[in-house]
Amino acid sequence: MKKMKKRNMHAGPSLIRQSENRMKLDVQNIGKTFTLHNRNSVQVCGFSNVSFSVNRGEMLALTGPSGVGKSSILKAIYRTYLTNPGSILFHRTDGSVINLASCGESQVLNLRRREIGFVTQFLKVLPRITALQAVASPLVELGETEQTSSLQAAYLLDLLGIREELFHISPLTFSGGEQQRVNIARGVIAPKELLLLDEPTASLDEKSSDRVLELLMELKKKDIAMIGIFHDKGKIERVADKTYNVQREDSPVMTSSIQQEAA
Amino acid sequence: MLLDVRNVSKIYGTSCDQCLSLTGVEHDRAICPECGSVVAVNSISLSARKNEILGIVGESGSGKSTLLQLIYQDIRASSGEIFFQGVTDKNGQPSNILHEPPSAVSRLRSKEMSMIYQNPRLGLNFLFSAGGNIAERIIGAGERRYDEIRSNALDYIRRIEMETSRIDDYPEEFSGGQQQRIQIAKALSSSPQLLLLDEPTTGLDVSVQAKILDLIKELQQDMGFSMIIVSHDLGVINHLTDITVVMKHGTLVEYGLTDQILEDPQHPYTQLLVSSIL
Numbered sequence: 001m002k003k004m005k006k007r008n009m010h011a012g013p014s015l016i017r018q019s020e021n022r023m024k025l026d027v028q029n030i031g032k033t034f035t036l037h038n039r040n041s042v043q044v045c046g047f048s049n050v051s052f053s054v055n056r057g058e059m060l061a062l063t064g065p066s067g068v069g070k071s072s073i074l075k076a077i078y079r080t081y082l083t084n085p086g087s088i089l090f091h092r093t094d095g096s097v098i099n100l101a102s103c104g105e106s107q108v109l110n111l112r113r114r115e116i117g118f119v120t121q122f123l124k125v126l127p128r129i130t131a132l133q134a135v136a137s138p139l140v141e142l143g144e145t146e147q148t149s150s151l152q153a154a155y156l157l158d159l160l161g162i163r164e165e166l167f168h169i170s171p172l173t174f175s176g177g178e179q180q181r182v183n184i185a186r187g188v189i190a191p192k193e194l195l196l197l198d199e200p201t202a203s204l205d206e207k208s209s210d211r212v213l214e215l216l217m218e219l220k221k222k223d224i225a226m227i228g229i230f231h232d233k234g235k236i237e238r239v240a241d242k243t244y245n246v247q248r249e250d251s252p253v254m255t256s257s258i259q260q261e262a263a
Numbered sequence: 264m265l266l267d268v269r270n271v272s273k274i275y276g277t278s279c280d281q282c283l284s285l286t287g288v289e290h291d292r293a294i295c296p297e298c299g300s301v302v303a304v305n306s307i308s309l310s311a312r313k314n315e316i317l318g319i320v321g322e323s324g325s326g327k328s329t330l331l332q333l334i335y336q337d338i339r340a341s342s343g344e345i346f347f348q349g350v351t352d353k354n355g356q357p358s359n360i361l362h363e364p365p366s367a368v369s370r371l372r373s374k375e376m377s378m379i380y381q382n383p384r385l386g387l388n389f390l391f392s393a394g395g396n397i398a399e400r401i402i403g404a405g406e407r408r409y410d411e412i413r414s415n416a417l418d419y420i421r422r423i424e425m426e427t428s429r430i431d432d433y434p435e436e437f438s439g440g441q442q443q444r445i446q447i448a449k450a451l452s453s454s455p456q457l458l459l460l461d462e463p464t465t466g467l468d469v470s471v472q473a474k475i476l477d478l479i480k481e482l483q484q485d486m487g488f489s490m491i492i493v494s495h496d497l498g499v500i501n502h503l504t505d506i507t508v509v510m511k512h513g514t515l516v517e518y519g520l521t522d523q524i525l526e527d528p529q530h531p532y533t534q535l536l537v538s539s540i541l
C-alpha cells in the first residue's frame with residue numbers, strides 16, 4: 001500500500017533510531033462523500049484517494065487549493081467525519097495498530113484524551129470560563145491538579161505572547177489572533193502523540209506566528225507526529241518535513257504523489 | 264462497561280407480535296397499526312463506559328424519557344436486557360437486571376444510579392428540608408453514622424455552591440434553579456456511578472441554565488461518574504456530551520461521537536435535526 005517514496009531528510013538524532021518502527025499514522029486510500037439527504041440527496045465530494053503516512057517527530061503539511069478537502073482530511077483522522085473507503089492506521093507506542101476509520105467510539109474518545117490532539121481553526125469553549133481555565137482543562141480532565149494545570153497553562157499562554165491581564169477573562173472576548181493562540185495552547189497542553197493543526201497561524205502577525213512555529217518545532221523534538229495546514233509556503237518550509245498535495249480526483253494529475261521538501 | 268442496554272423495548276397497550284416490526288423511524292410511526300399500542304421505546308441498544316457522557320436527542324414523544332426511566336427501573340421494560348457493572352449471578356457472570364430480585368434493583372437505584380428530573384417535585388421530597396432530602400439519599404445508600412450524614416450533606420450543599428446556612432430550608436423556599444441544584448446534590452450524595460438527567464435545565468432562565476450546566480460538568484470532572492442526559496437543546500448536547508444518540512418514534516436513528524453527529528450526520532432525520540438548529 002505504500003505508494004510514496006521514503007527518504008530520510010534528517011541528519012542527527014532521528015537517524016540513530018531509524019531501525020525502529022517510526023510510523024505513527026498510515027492513511028491508506030481514504031475518501032469522503034457527503035450525501036445531503038434533505039437537498040435532493042446531492043453528493044458533495046470532500047476528498048478522494050488520499051494516502052500518506054507520518055512518522056514520529058515528523059510534520060506533514062497538507063497543501064492544495066481551497067475546497068480540495070484539507071480540513072476534511074484532518075476531521076476524518078479525528079473521526080469527526082466518517083470515511084469510506086479506506087483505512088486510517090494509528091500506530092500506538094505499544095506496537096498495536098488501530099484503524100481510526102472503523103474502531104469503536106469509546107476507543108476514539110480514549111485516544112483523543114491521551115494520544116491524538118486537534119487544534120481546530122476556531123476556538124470552541126464555553127462562554128463562561130476564563131482563558132486560563134480553557135487552556136488548563138485538558139490537563140485537569142486527565143486528572144492533573146488544578147494548580148499544576150493552571151501553572152502550565154499560564155506558561156503556555158505567556159510563551160505564545162498572551163498578556164497576563166487576559167488570563168482571567170473569557171477568551172471569546174479576545175481578538176481573532178489571541179483566540180487562535182489560546183486554541184493552540186489548549187491543543188498542546190496535554191501530552192499527545194499525534195497533533196492535527198488546521199491553519200494554526202492563519203490570523204497571526206509575524207511575531208506571534210514565529211512563537212507558534214517555534215513551539216511546534218519543540219514538539220517535534222519531543223517526537224510528536226504532526227499534520228498541519230498552513231496558508232503560506234514560507235511557514236511550510238520552516239516547520240514541515242514533507243508535504244502532501246491534496247488533489248481532486250477528476251484533476252488530470254495523478255493523486256497520491258508526495259513531494260518532499262527539506263525542512 | 265458500566266451500562267449495557269440490549270434490545271430494550273417498552274410498549275404501552277395490549278401489544279401484539281407485530282408491534283416492534285411495524286413501528287419505528289422507517290415506518291414513520293410509533294403506534295402499531297395492528298393493535299393500536301404505543302411503542303414508546305423500540306429495540307434500543309446502547310452502552311456507557313466509565314467517565315463517558317451520552318446525550319439523547321429527538322423530537323417530543325420519541326421515547327427519550329421512557330428510555331431513561333427504563334434504565335433507572337422507574338418502569339419495567341416489555342422486553343430486552345440491561346446489564347450494570349457489578350450485577351452478576353452466582354457464577355460471577357453479568358446478570359440482566361430486569362430479572363434481578365427487587366432488593367438488587369433497589370440497591371442500584373439508591374446507590375449506583377441517580378436520576379435528575381426536569382420537574383424537581385419528582386426528584387425531591389417537598390416535605391423534607393434541603394438537608395433532609397440529601398440525608399435521605401445518603402442513608403438510603405447505607406450510611407448510618409449521624410456525623411457522617413451531616414458532614415456529607417453539608418459537603419454536597421457546598422459543592423452546589425449554596426450557602427450552608429440554607430440547609431434547613433424547604434424546597435418551596437428555593438427558586439427553580441436552586442431546586443435543581445438541590446436535586447443534583449441529592450442525586451450525587453450517594454456517589455453514584457451513573458447519573459441520568461432528563462431535561463435538567465428546561466424551563467429555567469437561560470443564565471440559570473448555563474450555570475447549572477457548568478456545575479454538572481464540573482462535578483462530573485471532579486467525581487468521574489458517567490452520565491446520560493436527555494435534552495432537546497443541541498447546544499447542551501454539544502458542550503456536555505461525548506456520544507450522542509438520536510431517537511425517533513422509539514427507535515435509535517443514529518449513534519456516534521457528538522462532533523460527528525453534529526458535523527457529519529448520516530441519517531436524513533439527523534441531518535434535518537442538525538440543520539434546523541444551526
Ligand SMILES: Nc1ncnc2c1ncn2[C@@H]1O[C@H](COP(=O)(O)OP(=O)(O)OP(=O)(O)O)[C@@H](O)[C@H]1O
Nearest residue numbers: 034044045046065066067068069070071072073526
Ligand atoms: N460537513 C460538510 N458537509 C457537506 N460538505 C462538506 C462538509 N465539510 C466539507 N464539505 C465540502 O468538502 C469540500 C472540502 O472542504 P474542506 O473544508 O475540507 O476544504 P479545504 O481544503 O480545507 O479548504 P480551505 O482551504 O478553503 O479551508 C468542500 O467542497 C466542502 O464544501
Ligand SMILES: Nc1ncnc2c1ncn2[C@@H]1O[C@H](COP(=O)(O)OP(=O)(O)OP(=O)(O)O)[C@@H](O)[C@H]1O
Nearest residue numbers: 275301302303321322323324325326327328329330
Ligand atoms: N404511561 C404511559 N402510558 C401510555 N403512553 C405513554 C406513557 N408514557 C409515555 N407514553 C408515550 O410514549 C411515547 C414516548 O414518550 P416519552 O415521554 O418517552 O417521550 P420524550 O421523547 O421524552 O418526549 P418529550 O421530549 O416531549 O419529553 C409518547 O408517545 C407518549 O405518549
Ligand SMILES: [Mg+2]
Nearest residue numbers: 070071072198
Ligand atoms: Mg480548510
Ligand SMILES: [Mg+2]
Nearest residue numbers: 327328329461
Ligand atoms: Mg421527555
Ligand SMILES: [Zn+2]
Nearest residue numbers: 279282295298
Ligand atoms: Zn401491535
